[in-house]
Amino acid sequence: MWLAVLAASLGAAAAGRVLGKAVTAALVVVVPFALWALAIHGLFFPEGRTVLAAFGPARVTAEGLAYAGGIVLRTAALVVVMLAFSTWVEVPxxxxxxxxxxxxxxxxxxxxxxxxxxxxxxxxxxxxxxxxxxxxxxxxxxxxxxxxxxxxxxxxxxxxxxxxxxxxxxxxxxRGQALPGRRTSYVDEPDSRAQRALRWVLAVASLAVVVSVMVPAVAGVLGGGR
Amino acid sequence: MSHQLTVDAPRRSPLRTFLTILGVAAVVATYAFLIVSEPADVVNGPSASSALVALVGFGLAMVLLFAGILPTLPTTTLALIPVALVLNIVLGQFVGSTLVPIYLDSIGTVLVGYLAGPSAGATTGLLSNLVWSFFNPSVLPFAAGAAAIGALAGLSARLGIVRRFYLVPIAGLVTGFVAAAIAAPIAVIVFGGTATGATGAIIALFRAAGEGLVQSVTTGAFTSDLPDKLVTFSVAAALAYALPRRSTQRFEFVRRYRVLAGAKRTGEPADSKAAPAA
Known part of the structure; x- marks a missing residue:
């Protein structure tokens, strides 16, 4: 699932012609994170059962590697989605x-x-x-x-x-920065009906996902707590 | 529309105060949820639902706090905030990847807290993580901790701790304690207990000794946040005293609560020559 997200955001970055910038920025963040994740969870994972290799106190376990892989993939998805946006967006x-x-x-x-x-x-x-x-x-x-x-x-x-x-x-x-009221802008945002519709669909869809995941989780904790 | 040119910024209104309280409540509720649902079994892989709750809860809190606080900030404070954000990032990189487990990435936030008060400090903390996430999105989930740091810095300035500068390191330690307590569950739930640099090394050390993941990350957070905030608070206080009085006394918060020592007595020689390096 995270791979799909990664692919989609990289595709969006490519469509926005910022693929190189986004990938560079993401690698700067993700590579150290991945190395540390491997060092922490790959070498030291006391819960791991399947030992692949052991060097003194360090044991490479299958569970640790899987855990590190999952975390890195998830973080990479988060990072790439956000960087694809922030490298593409024009601040004005x-x-x-x-x-x-x-x-x-x-x-x-x-x-x-x-x-x-x-x-x-x-x-x-x-x-x-x-x-x-x-x-x-x-x-x-x-x-x-x-x-x-x-x-x-x-x-x-x-x-x-x-x-x-x-x-x-x-x-x-x-210049009236603190005044209330409407602001006019020199810059106009490009927008279209299709984009607006797509945004609404995406907003509703993500809200649905969030609610469908959060409600059982919160209910579970509240139920278990009592 | 008969605005005067010098009209005051819209100050606190009941609605804005309510939004701010709601934002703080969202932070507390999310935090409580994370503590209660802290994963006992890390082996089954990272739990996605808790991470989502963390992101949504803190994100909601961020929106509420922005809506509640931002419009009430005076323009002098508003102009200082971008500077503080840049200081956070630049000074954080200055220390960079040394093997000392401190990051010093909140000096600007603490400085704003000192000069402009708790709510300005909290806003700066939130904004700092928001802006930083344009370059490094992995800092965004820690925004609640940054807000707490700014708010506590402002609170300690208001209580006169910066005036009695021997108390500043203690305030830093208290803040470090709170910051670590907030950051540790986020680090476990959102990033699976992975941290880079010296904090990561500490986590690996404790994991090697067979400690649980939550335990190791919490220890790592405390060993890095306590000295970090101690140094940050002291450096920010030193900077606040190094600033010319013309700059610091511009802030109503500094004048009203007499944040800096020697502000009342005029003609103090140390004050007017406080910036020899400039």
Whole structure:
């Protein structure tokens, strides 16, 4: 089942022409997770019965491997679905779509600003490092040396960012960020009747799945608890 | 539509307070369910229904808290939140994959909690995980823990703990305890007790000693969250004191509850020169 989800989301990513980006981003997340899952559950699974190989305290068991495989597959499905969305989506369009559906405008502001800032901050950190190195900063191997170096780079960054945020606040205020009421957007979201219908179908279907799984689970716990 | 240009942000209304309470209730209910239904037998594979309950419950709580809190935040706070999110991510990567079992991925959240109060801190925690999940979706299920961290940071600032900075590490430890207690069941149920980095190594160690999965993950969560939050709270307090007063006193929360020491007395030399590195 998880393989089907994986295939479907990869297909969607391919249709959205972001397959490469989505796969790269997903591999960055999934590969370390899979390695650790193998290390934890593949080697050490005291409940396992079928021992395939043993090295001292580490025993490779069939049950452990199956468990790790299941977890990794499930996580990979979750990760790929979400990354296929986040690599495909254009943040301004997402923001317009959210605002049009009555989501507080603040959420759109925070999302788009944070995603925009993330790319500039890395660049700015680089510039601060260069400036500090020009002033004679040498990153030493020792732990205190690293802490000093981190402090010299992080404190200016934080000061700069917080100060900028303080300056942005009056500007936002002057543009009526805090006012209630309708927002107009420069960006229009592409939409069609078919898409709208499909969305409703999918929403109802997922709601049905969630309810059909959750109700017995919750009822079971409540019944068992008493 | 006769708005004044300087109209205040819509502050708390009964409906919004109700939504916030409902959101907190959703977190508590989901958590209680996860504890009660904690899988005793991991051998049968990961249980999908508990994971779904966890995701749906915490997702619902997230929506309710956003609807309840976001519109009430003043603009100064709102402008700070994206900065905090980026700090979380950048500083978290700064420490990155060292073999110390700490992640330091909530310094920005704690800083907002200190400067703007519990509800702003909780929102920042939620948003941080939401934005981070654009790059790494596996952090999204831990949003409830991040919200609790922000809220507790704000609460400790309000109680004057940041003013008496010798208490900050203790507040950090308490928060670490709560964060670990929230994160451990999620780590077991959603990710089958798999963690990367040093926390994963601790889990593997306890599993090698024959401990149960829930036991090992809980131990791993506590050994990494307690020192992590201790360091995070201390670093965030140091940053708050390093900021120029012009920046910190902009926040009504800081002024009203006198969060930072030395805010009342003027002309303190240490304060005006607090940022020599800038």
């Amino acid at each position: 369009v997402l923001r317009a779509a959210l605002v049009r559906r009555g989501v507080p405008a603040q959420l759109g502001y925070v999302l788009s600003t944070a995603l925009g800032l993330a790319s500039t901050v890395a660049e700015r950190l680089e510039r601060i490092r260069e400036a500090q190195e020009a002033r004679g900063l040498v990153v030493r191997q020792s732990l205190p040396g690293r802490i000093v170096a981190a402090r010299l780079q992080v404190v200016p960054l934080v000061l700069q960012l917080v100060d900028e945020a303080g300056e942005r606040a009056p500007a936002l205020e002057a």
